Amino acid sequence: MRYATLRVLLWRRALDPHLGRWSLPGGRLRPDEDVETSIRRQLAEKVDIRQLKHVEQLAVFSAPDRVPGPRVVATAFLGLVPSDVDPEVPEDTEWHELDTLPRTAFDHQAIVLRARDRLRSKLCYTNAGFALAPAEFTISALRELYSAALGYKVSATNLQRVLARRGVLTPTGHTASPGRSGGRPAALFSFAGDGMQVTDPFAVFRPPGEAR
Amino acid sequence: MRYATLRVLLWRRALDPHLGRWSLPGGRLRPDEDVETSIRRQLAEKVDIRQLKHVEQLAVFSAPDRVPGPRVVATAFLGLVPSDVDPEVPEDTEWHELDTLPRTAFDHQAIVLRARDRLRSKLCYTNAGFALAPAEFTISALRELYSAALGYKVSATNLQRVLARRGVLTPTGHTASPGRSGGRPAALFSFAGDGMQVTDPFAVFRPPGEAR
Numbered sequence: 200m201r202y203a204t205l206r207v208l209l210w211r212r213a214l215d216p217h218l219g220r221w222s223l224p225g226g227r228l229r230p231d232e233d234v235e236t237s238i239r240r241q242l243a244e245k246v247d248i249r250q251l252k253h254v255e256q257l258a259v260f261s262a263p264d265r266v267p268g269p270r271v272v273a274t275a276f277l278g279l280v281p282s283d284v285d286p287e288v289p290e291d292t293e294w295h296e297l298d299t300l301p302r303t304a305f306d307h308q309a310i311v312l313r314a315r316d317r318l319r320s321k322l323c324y325t326n327a328g329f330a331l332a333p334a335e336f337t338i339s340a341l342r343e344l345y346s347a348a349l350g351y352k353v354s355a356t357n358l359q360r361v362l363a364r365r366g367v368l369t370p371t372g373h374t375a376s377p378g379r380s381g382g383r384p385a386a387l388f389s390f391a392g393d394g395m396q397v398t399d400p401f402a403v404f405r406p407p408g409e410a411r
Numbered sequence: 412m413r414y415a416t417l418r419v420l421l422w423r424r425a426l427d428p429h430l431g432r433w434s435l436p437g438g439r440l441r442p443d444e445d446v447e448t449s450i451r452r453q454l455a456e457k458v459d460i461r462q463l464k465h466v467e468q469l470a471v472f473s474a475p476d477r478v479p480g481p482r483v484v485a486t487a488f489l490g491l492v493p494s495d496v497d498p499e500v501p502e503d504t505e506w507h508e509l510d511t512l513p514r515t516a517f518d519h520q521a522i523v524l525r526a527r528d529r530l531r532s533k534l535c536y537t538n539a540g541f542a543l544a545p546a547e548f549t550i551s552a553l554r555e556l557y558s559a560a561l562g563y564k565v566s567a568t569n570l571q572r573v574l575a576r577r578g579v580l581t582p583t584g585h586t587a588s589p590g591r592s593g594g595r596p597a598a599l600f601s602f603a604g605d606g607m608q609v610t611d612p613f614a615v616f617r618p619p620g621e622a623r
Contacts, residue, residue: 230482233473256470259486261445270442274471274486320609324536397532 204347205318207311208246209303210292216267217304221295223311224248225273234274242278246292252330253279253395257314265306277314279330282344319349326367326398329390337375337385365398367391416559417530419523420458421515422504428479429516433507435523436460437485446486454490458504464542465491465607469526477518489526491542494556531561538579538610541602549587549597577610579603 209221226241228234235254242248257275265271280286288294295301297315300308321327322345331344342355362368369391374384421433438453440446447466454460469487477483492498500506507513509527512520533539534557543556554567574580581603586596 228473228484231475233475234471234484258468259446259471261440261486263443263445272440272446274473323609397535 203343205297205315206294207297207300207314208248208288208292209295209301209307210246210289212304213291220304221293221301221307222304223275223307224292235276238274238276238278246286246288248278248280248286248288250280250284250286251278252281252393253277253327255317255395257310257317260306260310262306273310275310275314277317279318279327281333282331283333321395322348324397326365326390326392326396328362329367329393330395332390335371335373335387335389337387339385341388367398415555417509417527418506419509419512419526420460420500420504421507421513421519422458422501424516425503432516433505433513433519434516435487435519436504447488450486450488450490458498458500460490460492460498460500462492462496462498463490464493464605465489465539467529467607469522469529472518472522474518485522487522487526489529491530491539493545494543495545533607534560536609537607538577538602538604539607540574541579541605542607544602547583547585547599547601549599551597553600579610 208224210224212218212220212222224242224246225238226245228237232240234256239251239254242251255277257277259272259274261272263270265273297311300311303311318327328341328345331348332341336344338355338359342353342358345353345358359368367390368388371387371389373387375387377384420436422436424430424432424434436454436458437450438457440449444452446468451463451466454463467489469489472485472487475482477485509523512523515523530539540553540557543560544553548556550567550571554565554570557565557570571580579602580600583599583601585599587599589596
């Protein structure tokens with residue numbers, strides 16, 4: 200299955216240091232931009248990724264020796280692209296499965312793994328699935344996405360129950376065209392609203408009877 | 412009540428720019444340290460805070476004009492001190508209630524509010540209370556702490572139920588000395604374990620019957 204694992208976009212370095220190794224897209228902060236403006240510009244310039252559904256700061260990586268030569272402090276971002284988007288990328292750029300990462304430049308493997316862990320946490324207490332899923336999907340397809348991202352087989356029943364309780368799934372009224380196995384056509388859903396939100400609400404601590 | 416609101420430690424700037432305004436403790440990154448080593452060193456040197464129960468990266472603040480003069484990019488941290496710790500602080504340093512912040516230097520008010528929001532989120536999906544609470548506490552005292560941090564009156568019943576379900580509260584077997592009102596002495600609890608953990612577990616998505 201095509202999207203059975205998480206994938207990360209890497210490009211092959213054309214210059215020393217670490218010539219030929221795979222590297223996260225990025226570059227230097229310009230005097231007139233903040234870090235988020237900078238990462239969006241660099242993604243657009245270097246790898247033609249304009250379809251990011253979500254971008255957030257991940258962490259600063261600042262070990263004094265993380266890059267050879269003059270010191271470089273990196274602000275890493277987590278950017279999510281829906282599974283049905285297949286942006287054209289330059290020749291030196293490829294999507295790599297996280298399970299079989301090639302040798303990366305600098306500390307980029309650690310950054311990728313940190314991003315994976317952040318995504319896994321967010322899937323559990325936010326509506327983060329909206330940034331991975333296509334506009335419409337069956338529960339079965341969503342279960343494949345969550346399983347790929349979380350790294351274990353997710354129960355479709357639990358997934359639907361939990362997301363419905365959180366109020367983030369909306370039935371679209373459409374059904375998927377029947378698959379090869381025939382049978383009843385599956386209902387299609389979409390995520391209710393865009394933008395990352397904590398879905399395990401503060402309300403859990405509120406006194407009983409109080410409105411959310 | 413002493414700890415009825417969140418408080419933040421600020422010091423009054425003795426130099427331009429923004430002389431006399433209140434400022435978060437911090438300073439420049441040295442060539443031989445990463446950002447976390449740096450913030451711990453600076454807290455220890457400047458404000459004698461060695462009793463931090465939790466420190467985490469908050470965000471990078473990088474607007475080009477956030478500080479007058481040469482550009483300064485800041486990595487902000489959230490550091491938590493238990494409510495019963497009252498560290499000695501230098502004369503130019505004070506704890507300020509978040510509800511009545513004085514005029515701050517630069518973008519430090521935005522940093523403080525971001526830290527408050529991070530703490531509020533974390534209280535809802537992690538065991539973060541461990542970093543705010545004394546070693547032993549009654550449910551009633553814990554409820555005051557959560558109410559102060561979340562900014563609304565928390566239900567003691569809900570709080571105990573949710574934290575017990577998450578498995579983060581341990582009865583110590585002790586009781587508090589009776590208060591002025593007399594009555595049954597209240598049971599004392601402690602947090603089970605140190606260190607921040609997501610307590611709304613990934614397990615919610617696991618197939619039924621599988622071990623957590």
